[in-house]
Amino acid sequence: MLHLFKKRTFSEYIGDTFAFFKENGKHFFKHYFIINGGLLLLLLVLSYFIFKVYFEVLFSSIGTNAPNFLEDYFNNNIALIIGVFLFFLIVILFVSLVNYAFPIIYLQLYEKHKGCNFETLDLIKAMKAKIGKIILFFLALVGLSLTAGLLLMAIVFALFFVIIGIPIAIIGIPALMAWVQLSFYEYLNEDMGILEAYGRGFDKLKQQFWPIVGSTIIMYIIIQTIATVFIAIPYIIGVIDMVTNIENQQTDADALSFFSIMMVVVVCISILVSYILNNIMIINGGIIYYSLRDQNENITTLSDIDQIGTPSE
Template identity: 45%
Template sequence: MFQLYKKRDFSALVGDTFNLFKLEGKNYFKNYFIINGGLLLLLVVILYFFMKIFLDGAFTAARTNNDEAFLNTILSDLPLFIGFGFGMILLIILASLINYIYPVAYLKLIEENQDRNTQNLIQYIKSKIGKTILFYILSIFVAIPILFIIMALTFLLVFVIIGIPLLFILIPAYTSWISLSYYHYISTDAGYFEALIKGYELLRSKFWPVIGSNFVMQTIVQITLGILIMVPYFIGIASILVNPEGMEQNPEKAFSFVTIMLTVIMIISILFNYTLQNIILINQGIIYYSIREEQENISVISSIDSIGTNEE
């Protein structure tokens, strides 16, 4: 079984993230799609119809060279457009909540040596959904303003060169701080501000390995996502280049093809972005348990307790 409480350096933080998926990946993603797959599928369907209305209006305006055509197309389907828009926002919020809780739930079940089955995961997610909503509502008023201040100062420093490398340090540091705070907030009885303080302490205690690990994972995810998005894009471009005369002779078909291509790219982007975010969130969880082990020697204490239990 995967060992959560373990002292790790930078390479171990990265390597053990992939080791966990090597051991638990099949079960992890099976349960992930059972729990969150329905919401993601519904989100994709609503996104398709929302994008269709929007792109039909945009292409009609481009084809007729009439800016009012876009507005007229949207207005003609306004109830559907608004309904799909609200539905999309609601589903994004729900899918995102589950996306953030699920890795915490999975690692918590490993910590407690419980079966990582759908029933246990759903039970834990339901018990923590309220705390997760509260965490992100409070973060809107506390953590996000801090991010804006950091970004503003960093962009000002860009003009004197020093801000450019700071961007590659502060962004991973900020996201790790929030993730570690969230893990502590959900996994313990700590309050919101207590969790933020604890998250900062955890980050500071192993600063460079944490942000280095986060940066590596973010880079891997973004490169993978970029490749997955570019494949249908290049297929679409190649199709246009192979038959440019047909596209010119039949503009309706060309616009329809471009609409489908853009929608497919958007759908792939959303599906894989949600899925690949699990890698980053699991990495942050491994960081959380690793630093706690360094500070509290939990595995040693647990081993001593188990020896005492066995002797009895």
């Protein structure tokens, strides 16, 4: 069993993340898809039909004599478009909420049961017990994103016009991601308010800033590389088919029709892969969180002391 409470270095943050999935990946993703599979399927179905209509309208405007074809289409269907968009946004937020909380709850039970000796019902009960805190954290996160987050983005964007802006973005964005993850772990694992959780998360980030940021950057690069491979395949197929149809003097409509389908497939695969692979990033955050807790609270040492004199089996 991989122990969560353990003092780690930079390389161990990455290595133990993959060791966790190697040891418990089958159990983790089994229950992940049992709980989240239906939600992901709903999101993919909605995404398919929404983007299918979008690309059909987009490509159908090519070659038309109407200069404001897209504008006219949206103006004539404004109520339907707004209604579908709001419903789609609500589904995305709910799916994101459940998906983001699942790995944190999973690690809680993993530590509590000293391994993956728990079932789907245990996960559902634990998530229901924390649902209020999960929603509050996301509301606070949205509020911070719309205030301080936008201000920071504006500053970073302005700094992009000078050389110093690029390294600040490369370091700052992963640091913000790690801070939010550590704060969410604090909030769901301890009895505290949101502001206190963010404060403790920030303290933990400062404690090992460069190893944490470096680990987050490496994990992000790995995830994006894997996602790009999955996304590139249908995109390349669509481009090759469109070029082939044009060379064979087939109608532009046929070529664009298949290409639009491939673009929809690309979007759906992108959404699915991003949600699934995001588990790796959050588990990595958990490995960091439990390591820092052990470093601060000496949990492993105290546990070893408590076991002194206990008869071995």
